[in-house]
Amino acid sequence: MAKRIVLCIGTKKGLFVAESSSSRERFKLHGPFGSGVSVYSALVDPRGTPRIYASSCNAFFGMKVLCSTDLGKTFKETKSAPAFPKDDGRALANIWSLAAGDDKKELWCGVEPAALFHSSDGGDSWEMVSGISNHDHARKWHPGNGGLCMHTIVRDGNRMHLGISTGGHYLSEDGGQTFAASNKGVGAGFSPDPYPEFGQCVHKIARHKDAPGRLYMQNHGGWSEWSGPGGPRPGIGVLRSDDHGKSWRSIAAGLPSDFGFPIVVHPHNPDVVYVAPLEPMTRTCPGGAPAIWRSENGGNSWRKLTKGLPKKKSYFTILRDGMDVDELKSPSLYFGTTTGQLWIGRDGGEQWDCLFDSLPPIHCVKVAVV
Amino acid sequence: MKRAAQITVFIPGPLRECCAGAGELSLSATDLRAVLVELERTRPALHRSICDETGAVRRHINLFINHQHMRDCNGLDTSLVTGDTVVILPAVSGG
Numbered sequence: 001m002a003k004r005i006v007l008c009i010g011t012k013k014g015l016f017v018a019e020s021s022s023s024r025e026r027f028k029l030h031g032p033f034g035s036g037v038s039v040y041s042a043l044v045d046p047r048g049t050p051r052i053y054a055s056s057c058n059a060f061f062g063m064k065v066l067c068s069t070d071l072g073k074t075f076k077e078t079k080s081a082p083a084f085p086k087d088d089g090r091a092l093a094n095i096w097s098l099a100a101g102d103d104k105k106e107l108w109c110g111v112e113p114a115a116l117f118h119s120s121d122g123g124d125s126w127e128m129v130s131g132i133s134n135h136d137h138a139r140k141w142h143p144g145n146g147g148l149c150m151h152t153i154v155r156d157g158n159r160m161h162l163g164i165s166t167g168g169h170y171l172s173e174d175g176g177q178t179f180a181a182s183n184k185g186v187g188a189g190f191s192p193d194p195y196p197e198f199g200q201c202v203h204k205i206a207r208h209k210d211a212p213g214r215l216y217m218q219n220h221g222g223w224s225e226w227s228g229p230g231g232p233r234p235g236i237g238v239l240r241s242d243d244h245g246k247s248w249r250s251i252a253a254g255l256p257s258d259f260g261f262p263i264v265v266h267p268h269n270p271d272v273v274y275v276a277p278l279e280p281m282t283r284t285c286p287g288g289a290p291a292i293w294r295s296e297n298g299g300n301s302w303r304k305l306t307k308g309l310p311k312k313k314s315y316f317t318i319l320r321d322g323m324d325v326d327e328l329k330s331p332s333l334y335f336g337t338t339t340g341q342l343w344i345g346r347d348g349g350e351q352w353d354c355l356f357d358s359l360p361p362i363h364c365v366k367v368a369v370v
Numbered sequence: 371m372k373r374a375a376q377i378t379v380f381i382p383g384p385l386r387e388c389c390a391g392a393g394e395l396s397l398s399a400t401d402l403r404a405v406l407v408e409l410e411r412t413r414p415a416l417h418r419s420i421c422d423e424t425g426a427v428r429r430h431i432n433l434f435i436n437h438q439h440m441r442d443c444n445g446l447d448t449s450l451v452t453g454d455t456v457v458i459l460p461a462v463s464g465g
Contacts, residue, residue, distance in 0.1 A: 060430045060460040061385065061419035083423040091422035 005326055006071055007367045008052060009336055010039030013360035015054045017072030022369070024332055024344065027355050033075040034066055041321065043098040043107075044368035053107065053123060055095030063092050065109075065123045071370065078123035082109050085128065090115070097321075099153035108176075110150030114141055114164045116176070132162060132170055132179045137198050141167035144201050144220075151320055152205045156212035161205055161245050168200040169217065171245050185248035187236030189223030194230040203261045204320045205245075208270035215241040216265060216273050216299070217248060218320075221258030222280025238263070238275055240299050251299025256286045262323035266348065267331050271298045274325070274333060274349065276318045284315040292323075292333065292349050305345065308352035316341070321364035328369060336362030374398035375452040379405060381416070382459055388416035402435065403446040405456055420458060430461040 007018040007027065014032030034056035042054040052072050056064040063082070066075040084090045090113050097110035105122040115133035117126045132138070132150075141148055144166045152163030160172040162179065171182040181198035188200045201220035208214065221237015235250035237258025252258035259280035266272030273295050279286050290309050293302045316337035323335040333345035340359040345352050379395045386393060395413070399405045406425075410417040420431055427433060433440045434457040435448050450456075 058419075060428065062422065062428060081418075083418075086423060086425070089424060091424050091426065 003328070003369050004071070005328075005367060006044050006050070006052070006370050007334060007342075007365070008042035008044055008054065008072070009342055009356075009359060009362060010042050010054060010321070010364035010366075011336075011340070011360040011362050012038050015039045015042065015056075015066065015075070016356075016359060017052065017068075018342075018355065019071065022328060024326075024328075024346070029356065030072055032360075033068075033072075034064070037064075038363065040094060040096050040363045041098045041110075042364055042366045043100060044366055044370070045100045045104075046368045046370045047100070048104055050368070050370045051122070053098050055098065055109075057094050063095050063111075065095070065098075067123060080123075080125055082111055082115075082117035082126040082128070084115070088128075094147060094149060096149040096151040097153050099155065101155075108153050108155070110153050110162065112147045112149040113143075114138065114148045114150040114167055116150060116153070116162065118176070129176055131172065131177050135170070135179055137167065137181060141199065152202070154205055154207060154215070156207075156209075156244075159212065159244060161207075161215065163202040163205045163217075165203065165220075166199060166201040168196075168198040169202055169205065169245060169248075170198075182245050183248070184246065185241075185250075186217065186219055186239060187223070187233045189220065189226060189233050189236065192229040194233050194236075204263045206263045206265045206273070208265045208267070211270035213242060213244045214270050214298070215245050216251075216263050217241070218260050218263035218275060221252065221260070224258075234258070238299065251295070254302040255293055256291075259283070260318075261320040262318055262335070264323050264325050264333065267325055267327040268329075269296075272296050272348070273299060274323070275302075276323060276335065278317060282315070283317045288313050288315055290314050290316065292335070292345060292352075294349055305349040305352070307350060309343070319363055321366070322362055324365050324367045326367045326369055334365050334367055336365045338362065372400045372449070374400050374404070375450040375454060377405070377450050377452070377454045377456060379409070380455060380457045384460070385416055385419050385458065388419060389413055399450055401446070401450055402433065402440060402443075402448045402456065405450070406446070432459050432461055433457070434459065 005020040009016040016031035018027040020027040052068040094112035099108040107119040109117040116129040154161040158175040170179040203218040217239040224234035235252035238252040239248040257277040316339040342356040
């Protein structure tokens with residue numbers, strides 16, 4: 001069967017699913033699903049009968065998990081959503097990340113307030129993962145403007161990397177039983193200690209599946225001019241690890257700003273990484289001219305990709321899950337904006353076209369080849 | 371011991387799918403808290419949409435006993451009498 005591109009677009013007003021042939025010339029849009037309700041995370045699991053999962057984060061009626069088994073033509077709520085134990089005292093405020101487990105129906109879910117949940121039955125029941133959710137540090141984490149969210153789950157066998165804003169990077173090496181803060185070299189601009197043990201505002205972590213020791217992090221940057229206690233912290237926003245996240249170093253040199261939200265790795269080359277720099281104070285495109293920046297050497301140098309993008313008067317934000325890349329031979333990037341535009345960057349970002357111009361504000365973009 | 375009252379619970383449109391489409395439910399309860407306990411037992415999906423896992427009524431949900439908001443009565447301890455209505459309404463907010 002010919003390959004299809006399935007593009008999930010989580011917005012402030014529901015989930016949209018766009019579908020295309022592998023040519024990626026035209027995308028047909030379905031939705032919105034969970035209409036009127038914010039979708040912060042989506043997952044396309046292409047194994048076997050493909051499944052699409054999405055969080056439906058209803059400020060009125062609480063959190064739901066939606067599931068589709070027909071490539072996004074219809075969705076149903078799973079039988080339950082993650083929930084803290086009754087005697088825990090915390091209440092679920094948002095669902096920020098969904099990740100596939102090893103088994104077909106195994107799911108991991110990161111939530112706000114920062115905690116991790118696990119499902120073995122495709123989201124019909126959930127269990128809180130105590131090793132991180134009740135970690136000694138958990139009650140010391142504090143929310144940033146976006147809330148106290150566990151937004152990143154990256155797995156590699158028994159290793160599990162979690163990104164928490166504002167908590168930092170946590171690493172498990174025993175399949176999620178226990179976790180340790182692993183933030184050596186990860187700076188924080190908003191505390192007197194420039195390199196605390198934990199409490200960093202990690203924005204996103206990414207890696208290539210065949211190079212699990214190499215990780216890239218978009219951290220909360222923008223502190224090069226700080227003159228208070230601890231001194232300036234230039235370049236803490238874009239980082240790289242070569243030891244499975246045990247230590248990190250800056251790769252921000254050459255970027256117009258080390259502030260941004262998403263970070264994406266090329267599907268066929270772990271040295272190729274993409275970021276979307278933003279002005280740190282406004283979180284909008286530097287100079288009103290959006291650009292995606294690509295490094296082809298693991299962050300040692302960067303090149304600006306702008307062909308087809310607006311040249312001026314564009315002041316949108318790309319949020320932490322708002323950019324993804326497909327896995328075709330010549331991959332395309334996709335990013336969604338807070339102004340409701342969905343862009344495709346063909347040939348690895350060399351040529352940009354706007355696929356959809358007037359969607360609701362976009363929270364997340366996830367693509368898969370099925 | 372207080373005798374349970376026969377009351378009617380009115381369900382807003384967005385939550386009727388939690389009750390097989392029903393717009394109202396009849397049940398017996400002594401007070402508003404007992405209404406929520408009964409809904410948790412018989413309509414767990416509806417209850418999850420009204421209360422979070424700590425048991426608190428969600429921030430953007432308003433519960434009225436007849437025409438009075440629960441906060442202007444005795445909160446969840448508001449006593450009910452036969453014929454009372456409990457109205458579940460989402461708050462006016464959003465954008």
